[in-house]
Amino acid sequence: MSERQLPPFTEVAMTSLALIVAGGIYLSAHLPRHVPLTPAIILLAASVVLMVVNLASLARVSDFAWDRFFQVAKWSGLAYLVIAGMIEYAFLQNHVKGGALVILTLSLAVFAVHVPALVGFTVARFYEPSTA
Amino acid sequence: MVEGAIALQDEPAVGAPPALEIPDFDIVPRVGLILAAVAAAAVIVAVAVNKLWPLLFLHVSGGAAWTIIDLFLGLVLGPIMGAMPPPARVQFTTRLMPKMVVIMPIVVTMTLASGWQLGIHDGTVLSNWPHHSWILASFIIVGVMSVIALGLLEPANIAVLIELKKPQPRPEVIERLMKRFMYSAGILGAMQIATLVIMTRIASFP
Numbered sequence: 001m002s003e004r005q006l007p008p009f010t011e012v013a014m015t016s017l018a019l020i021v022a023g024g025i026y027l028s029a030h031l032p033r034h035v036p037l038t039p040a041i042i043l044l045a046a047s048v049v050l051m052v053v054n055l056a057s058l059a060r061v062s063d064f065a066w067d068r069f070f071q072v073a074k075w076s077g078l079a080y081l082v083i084a085g086m087i088e089y090a091f092l093q094n095h096v097k098g099g100a101l102v103i104l105t106l107s108l109a110v111f112a113v114h115v116p117a118l119v120g121f122t123v124a125r126f127y128e129p130s131t132a
Numbered sequence: 133m134v135e136g137a138i139a140l141q142d143e144p145a146v147g148a149p150p151a152l153e154i155p156d157f158d159i160v161p162r163v164g165l166i167l168a169a170v171a172a173a174a175v176i177v178a179v180a181v182n183k184l185w186p187l188l189f190l191h192v193s194g195g196a197a198w199t200i201i202d203l204f205l206g207l208v209l210g211p212i213m214g215a216m217p218p219p220a221r222v223q224f225t226t227r228l229m230p231k232m233v234v235i236m237p238i239v240v241t242m243t244l245a246s247g248w249q250l251g252i253h254d255g256t257v258l259s260n261w262p263h264h265s266w267i268l269a270s271f272i273i274v275g276v277m278s279v280i281a282l283g284l285l286e287p288a289n290i291a292v293l294i295e296l297k298k299p300q301p302r303p304e305v306i307e308r309l310m311k312r313f314m315y316s317a318g319i320l321g322a323m324q325i326a327t328l329v330i331m332t333r334i335a336s337f338p
């Protein structure tokens with residue numbers, strides 16, 4: 001199997017996801033007490049930076065199967081948008097508000113972008129234009 | 133040949149190489165989507181009404197399905213599939229994997245959403261609950277499992293199906309993705325044992 005040189009997209013995406021999961025655990029571990037938001041903000045910011053860097057490094061790959069990437073990421077994105085919506089609904093139903101709600105919502109946004117991108121990447125990396 | 137074919141690599145180059153039959157299949161089964169939508173609606177209603185029985189039902193049934201599927205895939209089906217001849221493996225994969233695409237995300241979402249709401253209802257997720265450290269341990273295990281499932285298992289599941297849909301699927305790609313899927317399922321299965329320990333311990337506190 002010929003291997004193209006690709007950025008470590010899966011590894012970086014998993015690290016980014018781990019950071020928002022850690023932020024979510026940190027926030028939920030302190031309920032119902034007031035919780036300092038700084039650690040969660042730092043984790044979220046690091047996750048967002050990794051996501052942006054990850055997508056940017058993939059965008060620089062010249063012969064990547066973008067058609068296939070977007071085809072898969074689009075439908076996968078729809079599915080994970082529904083899941084993220086359900087989780088957000090659970091937060092709102094439980095009266096999560098203020099800074100915690102903003103952090104959790106942004107974390108869900110990272111989740112709803114990065115996971116479909118990861119699925120799209122995994123499919124597109126094994127796609128050779130000659131087999132189209 | 134039905135849909136696509138995988139040429140056997142080790143066959144002698146005499147005449148046309150034998151090919152594996154790949155049955156026609158949907159990457160995402162439509163009926164499964166309807167059932168998943170019903171389950172999602174049930175979760176939304178259960179969270180909205182916030183009553184013990186529906187939450188407990190969804191959490192226990194979803195959690196049982198998640199645990200058993202992971203354990204069974206990783207520790208039973210995985211080794212069996214590894215020992216199957218390629219034609220049988222392809223037939224099995226094209227029947228199993230589309231179902232997994234629908235089942236796993238909804239089962240996980242159902243378990244976690246109803247579990248969180250159940251924890252709010254009972255007060256077990258609150259930090260003033262006397263055995264909160266057990267809940268924290270479950271958060272951490274579920275968090276690690278989520279990252280593995282989202283980062284490795286689910287993408288491999290979709291990718292192997294799309295590879296099998298190609299006119300000329302590459303056996304080495306399918307092999308690699310299936311290995312990744314089965315190893316991930318095995319790790320998740322082992323972590324599910326820890327989840328079982330924690331959940332039964334939490335349920336047995338007075």
